[in-house]
Amino acid sequence: MELTPSQxxxxxxxxxxxKQLIVQDAMEDGHIIYGAQASNKQxxxxxxxxxxxxxxxxxxxxxxxxQMEKKLDKAYGGDYFRIQQALHKGTYKVKSNVTNRTIAxxxxxxxxxxxxxxxxxxxxxxKSIKRKIGKTLRDEASAFRHDKDRETLQRIKLHEKALDx
Numbered sequence: 001m002e003l004t005p006s007q008x009x010x011x012x013x014x015x016x017x018x019k020q021l022i023v024q025d026a027m028e029d030g031h032i033i034y035g036a037q038a039s040n041k042q043x044x045x046x047x048x049x050x051x052x053x054x055x056x057x058x059x060x061x062x063x064x065x066x067q068m069e070k071k072l073d074k075a076y077g078g079d080y081f082r083i084q085q086a087l088h089k090g091t092y093k094v095k096s097n098v099t100n101r102t103i104a105x106x107x108x109x110x111x112x113x114x115x116x117x118x119x120x121x122x123x124x125x126x127k128s129i130k131r132k133i134g135k136t137l138r139d140e141a142s143a144f145r146h147d148k149d150r151e152t153l154q155r156i157k158l159h160e161k162a163l164d165x
């Protein structure tokens with residue numbers, strides 16, 4: 001069912017609710033936030049990258065994605081979100097029915113990242129992020145990510161270099 005213009009307006013006015021619920025849920029359930037949100041949390045503002053979606057590591061990715069979709073729909077008061085299985089096995093996307101963009105990926109794939117707790121929330125530490133990027137850069141099938149990952153690695157290295165100055 002198509003959302004009405006007033007429902008879409010409500011979504012845009014309240015889109016911060018989604019971010020708050022995702023972070024709160026990760027904190028309460030002990031999930032690990034990784035990817036750009038994790039690196040941004042640990043880098044100074046001038047080295048952060050714009051991102052809107054969250055990558056969440058959890059043992060029960062499908063269940064967690066379904067629960068988050070229900071929480072978000074309840075918070076927004078309608079059918080604003082849906083679940084979609086990602087290309088990678090064990091990863092489920094929570095997508096906006098207004099923008100069709102992914103707001104969170106819940107994954108049980110790969111090695112559990114080491115993490116750093118920041119204000120009670122677990123974020124993949126920069127060493128884990130660098131390790132994952134190194135693995136991706138060695139994988140020819142992941143060539144579509146290489147430019148983005150090289151740029152993230154550059155920002156992390158600049159931060160580490162600045163700490164040594």
